[in-house]
Amino acid sequence: MAATLFAVLSLVAGTVAAQVPGGELQRLQARAASAHLAATDEWHALLHYEPNWLHGGVHSEVASSWFFLAADGRTDPAAELGATLAGLFSKRPIGPRQLPAYCLFVARRKFLVKALDIDTSHLPVHDCPGYRRWRALIAPSSASLVFPTAFPNSPSSMFGHTLLRIDSSRKGPGTELLSYAVNFAAAAPQGKRGLGFVWKGLTGGYPGVFGLFPYYKKVKQYAWIENRDVWSYPLNLTRAQLSRLVDHVWEMDHVHFVYYFLNKNCAYQLLSLLDVARPHLHLTRQYNWYAIPSDTIRSLADVPGLMGPATYRPSMETTLRWETEQLSPAAQALARRISRRELAPDAPAVQALKPERRAAVLEVAYDALNYQLSSKEVKAAVPGRSGRDYANHILAVRASIPRRSPFGRVPAPKISPEDGHRSLRVNASGVYADGRFSLGFRIRPAYHDLLDNPGGYTRGAAIDFADIGLRLDPSDGRVRLDDMRLLSITSLSPRNAWFKPVSFTVDTGLRRRPSAHVFTDARNDLGYYLQGGPGLAWGGRDLIGYTFGLMSFDANPGLQPAWALGAGGSAGLLAYPVPAVQFKAEAGWLQYAAGADGHYGWATLGAQVPIVNNFAFRSTVGYENTRISDGLRVDFGIQAYF
Structure with a gap:
């Protein structure tokens, strides 16, 4: 890990102890106790105290023992305040930096000096050269x-x-x-x-x-x-x-x-x-x-x-994607060839372009090569020092064209992160499945799935954590666990002629197969699963197509034996026809290759439409098929974000 500026700029203080003026420390400690300074928000913030969950009192989140001058300072704010006052009357070095309390705990010291009107001339340490230089640098x-x-x-x-x-x-x-x-x-x-x-x-x-x-x-x-x-x-x-x-x-x-x-x-x-x-x-x-x-x-x-x-x-990738969208396919092809050193930046085919278009092609070629050289994930067509020299050559040829850049600032997304939907989501829905109607309830602490409004989030990316679904049968009041997604991550990174990312998905938790059979007593209706694999995605901001290769492990007492290992794939479309409206269609198939015999196939269609701020209508229709049964399920309901 890179060395911090703290260590570079701090100086080691002396270690000679000082004599405490008679009674002054005791008077300050008594005044601090009388003013209840240890209970103030300021003191608790400086020591990172937080309330204990199961009983009264507090504890500090700091794990370094040297940070506390009192033996029980981690759990006793008053003891730590008294010990800090005593530390101000000492030159004893503390912690890895071996500084006296006066110079080490500067914010603590200033708080106490102001609150108690301490005459610092009575303190044995009056100057902190390392801290002064550090503050001057910052x-x-x-x-x-x-x-x-x-x-x-x-x-x-x-x-x-x-x-x-x-x-x-x-x-x-x-x-x-x-x-x-x-x-x-x-x-x-x-x-x-x-x-x-x-x-x-x-x-x-x-x-x-x-x-x-x-x-x-x-x-x-x-x-x-x-x-x-x-x-x-x-x-x-x-x-x-x-x-x-x-x-x-x-x-x-x-x-x-x-x-x-x-x-x-x-x-x-x-x-x-x-x-x-x-x-x-x-x-x-x-x-x-x-x-x-x-x-x-x-x-x-x-x-x-x-x-x-x-x-x-914007990131370099966002910038390059935005620039290439403004070039014709032919101009993009020229820029790619230049960036790969397959075509010289001053070749006749480039010189034949109008100055504005020639400047655009060279800028994209330079940005593409610079992106490759800077990225840890992409191998540069012209690597190392020769790549840097060649990039500078492209830039020099571009500088010879007396035209401003044809590209302006990359436009900021219309919705910034603080205006995106809240991550806690609660859903109430009607469910028609297995020939009967029931009520569904879901709660998800975090964070975002592919049908949520992408405004303020990374488009094509989804993370669900601890997403729990329950079903209520109105006829008899029975409540059953529908499913529980412990963790689900999907990354759809569209590919094009410039970018070749690999998408992926991973999903684990408890599920029913088919999910329509929540009120049956079949032993194979609920079990643990782990499923995922790499994939590819294509498209733009409004339409993304994708496919995944999948591996799946299921553990379920209804299987013979009680587990199954499968492989297969899925494909789907994710569409954003108008702002805040999302559609998703997906189909997939898994064939069990070890453990229990059988397969699992599915097809789903989902949509979400906004109602008012932080409220939306969501509906999904899904069909599932296994070796022994199948099921059709329709969900339609309202979800709120908090």
Whole structure:
């Protein structure tokens, strides 16, 4: 992991103990107790205290023991406050940076000095050179929340990410790339970003750490390498609030948290920093069970005056797709040949074009090669140093054409992430299946499926987590579990002449086959399944066709034996005819190859139409077929997003 700026800029302090002036510490501790400072929102935010779930009291989310100066400081805010006051009267070095409390816990110290009107001339430490140089380098003038959008082709980034950008007073307008980024992430080994990373992230297998980086490195990582669009939201913080936040960032160097992918993640911990800046907002208290970046952005948008209007930075892939759509097929073919060095940028076929069209072809050729050279997923046609030199040659030929770029700014999506639908979804529907009518109820904590309104989300990407369905028989009041999707991820990444991504789907949980048979007593009506595989997708923004190769494992007491391993495939269409209206048609077949004999085939047609904000009508019609039975099911109902 890259070294943070904290370690580079901090200086080691002396270790000589100082004498505490008689009685002064005791008087300060008594005044702090009388004023109940340990119970204030400010103190709880600085120590990352949160209420205990099952009984009274609090505990800190910080896992580093050195962060607490009292033996029981992790669970006793008053003891930690008293110990911090005592620490200000000592030169004893603390923590990995070996700094005295006065220089290590700057935000804590400033809070106590102001609240108790402490005369700092009585303290043995009066200057912190490392901290002063660090603050001078950062020179904070404003802050923004930054949201790189979801990247479903990487399971570790499937919900998106949030970080803070600290803009410097020394930088001018439009120079945000020269700012600094405050990032929270799991301290995982390099390259660990697959399903194993997700599992350890779900179970607290990694420590979580804050880091400070030049912002341009994060833009390069997200917008260029990972091809994720980036949104940023200016935060309206006072000078004092921003200063307190930055001081706390200094305190966070080398501090470890327990990282949990679903709740104690980047989105949650960025809220904890904003709670330090504005403690009375209690932002983290809204997210005990799970914290999804887009939801936390909506929470900030709900605070009047906290966030300014969003700005949009498209990824390299988004930019290149937008540019190529504006070229004719013949011009695209020329640009591809130039980018692959199959045709010189000043070849006669290129020179024969009008200047404006020639400039467009060369810009696309340059952007395509630059995209390939920057991406970890795409192999460049002209790799390495020779590729960089050739890209510069294309750029030089383009510069010789006295024309402005024919491409303007990539238009921002009409709906930004904070205006997308809420991730918690509740559905109530009528169900006709197996010759009878019943009522269906569903609840899904997170996050988005292919029939949800894609506004504010990554189009063609779906993640369902803990989606539970129940059925009620009105005739006798029986309630049965319909199905439960523990986790379902689908990524449809359309291919064309420029991009050759591989789509994928994975789905696991409990299901019935056929799903119409919820009220039967057959033993094979409910069982565990794991299904998924790679695929290909084609199309544009309004129509996507796709196909998947599938492997499937079923465990069910009704099977003989009680398991089955199958293989097959599926194909479908996803259509967006008008904004907020979605249609999906899919058919598939699985043939069991081991375990139980048989097959499973299905065909479904689904649609969703908006009613009012955060309410929609959804209907699905499905037919399923197995070796021993089949079933037709029709669902029609209303769903709400919270």
